[in-house]
Amino acid sequence: MREESRVAVVGGGPAGLMAATVLSEAGLAVDIFDAKGSAGRKFLVAGRGGLNLTHSEHAEPFAGRYGNNAETFKKLLAGFSPDDLRAWLRGLGVETFVGTSGRVFPKEATAAGILKIWLDGLGRRGVEFHYRHRWQGFSEKGAPLFLTEDGELLEFPARAVLLALGGASWPQTGSDGSWTPLLAARGVRLEPFRPANCGVEVAWSEHFRTRFSGRPLKNILLRCSDRQATGDVIITAHGLEGGPVYALSGVIRDRLEKERPVAVLLDLKRDLPQERIRERLEHRRDKESLANFLRKTLHLTGPAYSLLREICPPEDLKNPATLAGHLKNLSLPVINTRPLAEAISSAGGVTFSEVNADLMLQKLPGVFVAGEMLDWEAPTGGYLLQGAFTTGYQAARGMLKWLGHPTRRQ
Ligand SMILES: Cc1cc2nc3c(=O)[nH]c(=O)nc-3n(C[C@H](O)[C@H](O)[C@H](O)COP(=O)(O)OP(=O)(O)OC[C@H]3O[C@@H](n4cnc5c(N)ncnc54)[C@H](O)[C@@H]3O)c2cc1C
Structure with a gap:
């Protein structure tokens, strides 16, 4: 298949993997690029303390957890809600339960188990994984550039690009925020990263x-x-x-x-x-x-x-x-x-004023953003992963729309 007919998802965390799921289920040829040697490293870290996937509270208070961005999340969550997430997980064979605090956890599956089923499914739908490929910005033609393990600069002419590069806490998992100058150089407004959910x-x-x-x-x-x-x-x-x-x-x-x-x-x-x-x-x-x-x-x-x-x-x-x-x-x-590197999550990143309702960058048509790289914050309790899954889902749907692909609800 020619590269031009493919779409690129950059960042293999929950947001990027959810986007790749939606895009590949719609029949698109998807390539995932990640700077690290494997996907979902922060998701695996989240699994260490009991994987809190989402929360069971009602839509209104749930959206309120996103503070200044509550209205934006109200709309985003209407497209991919906590119930949708639980139904999707059930489809993967992962049953969930509501704990006494209202938090939602997997019944038996571990984070590693969920990730394996998820990646296997993507592989079966022909999604190609390119690890140790660090995104370096765009070429003059607008194609994403990647620095490979061998030190080569790869240009990947994709039909559209979805960035899901994470925030800037726990940099050892890959989300190190080093991409910010690349978007800032394109005139994209970013808020500086700051620690959230920290000591x-x-x-x-x-x-x-x-x-x-x-x-x-x-x-x-x-x-x-x-x-x-x-x-x-x-x-x-x-x-x-x-x-x-x-x-x-x-x-x-x-x-x-x-x-x-x-x-x-x-x-x-x-x-x-x-x-x-x-x-x-x-x-x-x-x-x-x-x-x-x-x-x-x-x-x-x-x-x-x-x-x-x-x-x-x-x-x-x-x-x-x-x-x-x-x-x-x-x-x-x-x-x-405590320092940003130790925080559970981060505030800051691409401001919502830079994206349209489909999470496409206004200044870079055809480039979508999702997950913690967007400037939102929420407390622990499952709101972080839900935010990543929901924005990944919605940005992928936005890309399908932009490509003129039918966007039947999946
Ligand atoms: C200790 C801890 C516990 C947590 N527990 C929970 C929990 O129980 N419940 C909950 O809801 N949330 C939890 N979280 C938060 C949750 O894990 C994150 O919100 C979520 O992983 C964000 O997903 P993401 O896809 O946006 O980014 P990430 O998961 O950070 O993924 C970003 C990906 O982009 C890649 N990348 C970055 N830069 C580049 C580049 N230049 N080129 C190519 N690839 C790049 C990275 O390698 C990474 O794979 C926890 C976090 C931590 C640290």
């Missing part, structure tokens, strides 16, 4: 850092600006990690751009109102150590008590009213977010 840094004392790194703070509430999140948090050598921290990391990151440190408030006793805590604290006898008393009366753990000692002036701990205040509103000075 935060607190300047612990040496004593606290060495004694409490790795210890949990259980069932606490975190607040910053108008956001709050509950759950378990882990103390690390650098600060804090864990679900509630990731949930607030976007708002903390944005505030850190204007002020430093940012106060994050911790409620260490969610189950009791401040007044009840104060009453209990007033019954303390002088000879009893505060640590013991708090453990017995309020079930306060060692790490939580030591955190109070780390943050509060000593005289505040002696006074029931001020101590009760700190237990409910401990003000933690956050000095930074």
Whole structure:
């Protein structure tokens, strides 16, 4: 088959593979290019901590998880929804279930198992894989250029190109954001990459850092600006990690751009109102150590008590009213977010103003973009993979439309 009759998908993550699925199912000859030696490396990493594929909540709140891009995602998700994703997975032989938190996971299959079935299916439909091919931009004729393993520059004259190059966290998986100058040089507006769903840094004392790194703070509430999140948090050598921290990391990151440190408030006793805590604290006898008393009366753990000692002036701990205040509103000075490379996802990339409703770049007709390389962010909970799958699906449908190919819903 002549190359001109083929379409190129660049990036073999969930977005690119979903796009290749739609395109090959429509009968197009598809070539996938990836800079790495294999596909879906970040998808495999996501599988390590329990592969959270999507979420079961209703369309409206689901789209709301994409923050400033909620309206855009409302439309995109209408074309490929969480239910569509689960139905598609069922078609692959992958059953899913809804966990207690509403998150959707595979019943039995692992990320590696899903990837294998998926890649095998693409192979059977004639999709060709070109690994260790790093996208280098476009030739004068508009064809994508790739640097091969042998150091050769390959020009691949394709009918249309779909870029799904990922964000810029976990660069070891291939999504290193090194493509940004290539699109910027074509006048495409990009927002700089920033960490999303990441840990935060607190300047612990040496004593606290060495004694409490790795210890949990259980069932606490975190607040910053108008956001709050509950759950378990882990103390690390650098600060804090864990679900509630990731949930607030976007708002903390944005505030850190204007002020430093940012106060994050911790409620260490969610189950009791401040007044009840104060009453209990007033019954303390002088000879009893505060640590013991708090453990017995309020079930306060060692790490939580030591955190109070780390943050509060000593005289505040002696006074029931001020101590009760700190237990409910401990003000933690956050000095930074953890680096982009460590974050679960990234904000930034190609802005939605650069693409049309079919995710085609306005400045580069015939070039479509999908996945985390677009400037959106969402919390953990399955919204990231759903965002990648949905934009991959919709960009591929956009390409079919642009090529004048029938776009019967698949
Ligand atoms: C630790 C961790 C856990 C996660 N857990 C979950 C989870 O449970 N649920 C969830 O929803 N999300 C999770 N995610 C996020 C999810 O994995 C990503 O959002 C998703 O992989 C993004 O898909 P993508 O296709 O846009 O990009 P990627 O998966 O990053 O794929 C991009 C591909 O493009 C290739 N590429 C990049 N540049 C070039 C170039 N110049 N030339 C050629 N190829 C290139 C890369 O090699 C890569 O294969 C997790 C992420 C991490 C890091």
